[in-house]
Amino acid sequence: MQMQWLRNYIDKIKPTFSEGGKFPWLSATFGGFETFAFTPNKVTRKGSHVRDAVDMKRAMITVVIALLPALLFGMWNIGYQTSNTLVAQGGEAFSWWYCFWFGLVRMLPMIVVSYVVGLGIEFTYAQIRGHEVYEGFLVSGIIIPMIVPVTTPLWQLALAVAFAVIIGKECFGGTGMNFLNPALVARAFLFFSYPTHMSGDAVWIAADMWGSDALTGATPMGQLATGLAPQASALDMLIGTIPGCTCETSVIAIALGAIILLVSGIASWRTMLSVFVGGGLMGLLFNAIGANSYMQLPFYYHWLMGGFAFGAVFMATDPVTSAQTNCGKWIYGFLIGAFAVLLRVINPAYPEGMMLSILLMNCFAPLIDHCIISRNIKMRQRRAEAARKEVKA
Amino acid sequence: MSKMSKIFTTPLLKNNPITVQVLGICSCLAVTAQLKPALVMAISVTVVVALANLIISCLRNTIPPRIRIIVQLVVVSALVILVNQVLMAFVYDVSKQLSVYVGLIITNCIVMGRLEAFAMSRKPMESLMDGIGNGLGYGIILVILGFVRELFGSGTLFGYPVMEKLGLYKIGYENNGLVIMAPMALILVGVIIWIQRTKDKDLLED
Numbered sequence: 001m002q003m004q005w006l007r008n009y010i011d012k013i014k015p016t017f018s019e020g021g022k023f024p025w026l027s028a029t030f031g032g033f034e035t036f037a038f039t040p041n042k043v044t045r046k047g048s049h050v051r052d053a054v055d056m057k058r059a060m061i062t063v064v065i066a067l068l069p070a071l072l073f074g075m076w077n078i079g080y081q082t083s084n085t086l087v088a089q090g091g092e093a094f095s096w097w098y099c100f101w102f103g104l105v106r107m108l109p110m111i112v113v114s115y116v117v118g119l120g121i122e123f124t125y126a127q128i129r130g131h132e133v134y135e136g137f138l139v140s141g142i143i144i145p146m147i148v149p150v151t152t153p154l155w156q157l158a159l160a161v162a163f164a165v166i167i168g169k170e171c172f173g174g175t176g177m178n179f180l181n182p183a184l185v186a187r188a189f190l191f192f193s194y195p196t197h198m199s200g201d202a203v204w205i206a207a208d209m210w211g212s213d214a215l216t217g218a219t220p221m222g223q224l225a226t227g228l229a230p231q232a233s234a235l236d237m238l239i240g241t242i243p244g245c246t247c248e249t250s251v252i253a254i255a256l257g258a259i260i261l262l263v264s265g266i267a268s269w270r271t272m273l274s275v276f277v278g279g280g281l282m283g284l285l286f287n288a289i290g291a292n293s294y295m296q297l298p299f300y301y302h303w304l305m306g307g308f309a310f311g312a313v314f315m316a317t318d319p320v321t322s323a324q325t326n327c328g329k330w331i332y333g334f335l336i337g338a339f340a341v342l343l344r345v346i347n348p349a350y351p352e353g354m355m356l357s358i359l360l361m362n363c364f365a366p367l368i369d370h371c372i373i374s375r376n377i378k379m380r381q382r383r384a385e386a387a388r389k390e391v392k393a
Numbered sequence: 394m395s396k397m398s399k400i401f402t403t404p405l406l407k408n409n410p411i412t413v414q415v416l417g418i419c420s421c422l423a424v425t426a427q428l429k430p431a432l433v434m435a436i437s438v439t440v441v442v443a444l445a446n447l448i449i450s451c452l453r454n455t456i457p458p459r460i461r462i463i464v465q466l467v468v469v470s471a472l473v474i475l476v477n478q479v480l481m482a483f484v485y486d487v488s489k490q491l492s493v494y495v496g497l498i499i500t501n502c503i504v505m506g507r508l509e510a511f512a513m514s515r516k517p518m519e520s521l522m523d524g525i526g527n528g529l530g531y532g533i534i535l536v537i538l539g540f541v542r543e544l545f546g547s548g549t550l551f552g553y554p555v556m557e558k559l560g561l562y563k564i565g566y567e568n569n570g571l572v573i574m575a576p577m578a579l580i581l582v583g584v585i586i587w588i589q590r591t592k593d594k595d596l597l598e599d
Contacts, residue, residue, distance in 0.1 A: 153565055155565070155566075156567070167580060167584075171583075171584075171587060189571060192570055192571040192574065193569045193570050193571040193572070194567055194569070194570065195570055
């Protein structure tokens with residue numbers, strides 16, 4: 001066992017952080033790191049013994065792996081967009097590898113800030129409340145930098161992460177208790193707090209590797225909101241070589257992640273599918289009305305543009321905030337897709353409807369579940385009564 | 394603590410009209426985007442609650458129970474009209490900013506709540522103290538909200554450009570647009586309630 005030395009070391013320092021040791025108040029932090037390295041060896045003492053190889057930490061890691069294709073592509077695309085803009089201005093194009101390196105240098109600080117701030121708050125709360133550190137932020141921490149524009153200043157990102165973790169999650173009791181998706185809360189915070197960085201059609205391309213200056217470049221959604229036809233073709237949007245938020249442009253990379261999530265059974269295919277169905281049907285409805293150029297847009301463009309695919313695969317399927325019943329998931333997903341397209345087309349003030357529509361449906365998910373469950377109870381009661389009558393007769 | 398001072402201090406924290414009784418939320422969200430209107434509103438409400446409490450308490454034995462709400466409304470309306478006239482005469486710009494919210498003090502739940510719950514059954518001096526206490530309890534929250542929202546939303550305090558003088562804009566600071574919006578005021582009230590309940594375990598109910 002190569003990892004034996006780590007196990008030995010952890011066992012050696014464990015008493016320091018346990019009851020009676022030097023730093024018992026740090027036990028939650030210690031436990032967080034210990035279970036990060038090793039499967040916890042806690043044995044259930046009483047009650048039911050249900051065990052599964054996938055605990056929350058493994059599930060979260062799988063989601064992070066599923067996010068990797070989109071993340072890697074996003075890094076490359078950051079450099080590619082800058083290169084494109086520079087070429088348009090008469091500069092020289094970046095090489096393939098330099099595109100990726102450029103994006104990596106831009107993305108890393110954002111990821112680090114997101115994790116340091118978010119996990120810092122999570123660990124603090126775990127200490128104060130004396131429970132073990134929950135793993136929820138592992139995923140949120142990587143998603144947040146992936147769904148904001150690359151030009152977002154780091155201090156704004158830090159503020160948004162802090163807001164999302166404290167107001168969006170900890171004040172409801174931490175991981176598993178939040179009714180809003182924390183990553184989307186962070187994005188919504190940025191969207192409403194600093195709108196000049198988050199929307200509009202003249203931002204989102206990094207100017208240089210270290211600064212936070214932005215070059216001009218138009219996103220397809222920005223162009224549509226201002227009544228222009230999008231320059232990007234459907235194929236470009238499918239591959240993802242368009243300006244946009246850091247990692248949500250490539251539908252193909254997101255599809256790879258979706259496959260990982262579906263095969264491992266972590267995300268619900270019902271939710272995912274119904275989001276696309278909802279968005280597509282709403283797009284067809286607008287095609288039928290066809291009052292302006294945005295309404296006449298082919299319905300599948302809505303699947304490819306903006307954060308629709310990313311939201312459908314990684315955000316709508318969040319097991320905590322989505323509907324829990326199977327039937328509820330269909331309704332929940334369908335309404336997310338429909339509202340996203342509705343907001344995009346009808347309200348030019350919010351070019352990206354996906355974030356708002358998922359947050360809206362997050363609020364309604366418990367209600368949907370409640371209705372489904374109470375209907376089910378009523379149905380079974382009626383069935384039982386009918387059976388009783390039959391027996392009597 | 395004497396009875397009088399207890400009547401005065403309980404509504405400041407322990408029984409704060411906004412964070413504990415959760416009354417008067419509407420105006421508290423609407424007028425706190427800046428500190429000045431928040432302060433003026435706080436003073437206006439304090440004056441109205443205190444005087445209404447005093448007057449109703451003096452009249453309490455002569456008011457027939459069946460029409461007491463009407464009588465209370467007449468008294469409160471008269472006071473609010475007075476306050477409105479004073480505001481228009483001396484601080485016209487703030488009065489413009491507050492617009493309908495001065496008039497809406499009539500419907501502020503804190504005013505009617507104190508009249509019904511306290512002034513109708515207590516002596517005039519006690520009622521006056523209770524009114525001042527509740528008005529100030531409301532005012533404290535308004536001023537805190539106004540302070541936070543104006544400082545972080547507009548970067549000013551009483552119109553004085555604090556953030557600019559500190560040189561924060563030069564190093565990339567920006568005003569937060571969300572703080573100006575009413576939802577953020579509600580979240581801030583929630584945060585105040587959260588902090589207060591963490592400190593004061595008596596307020597926890599479960």
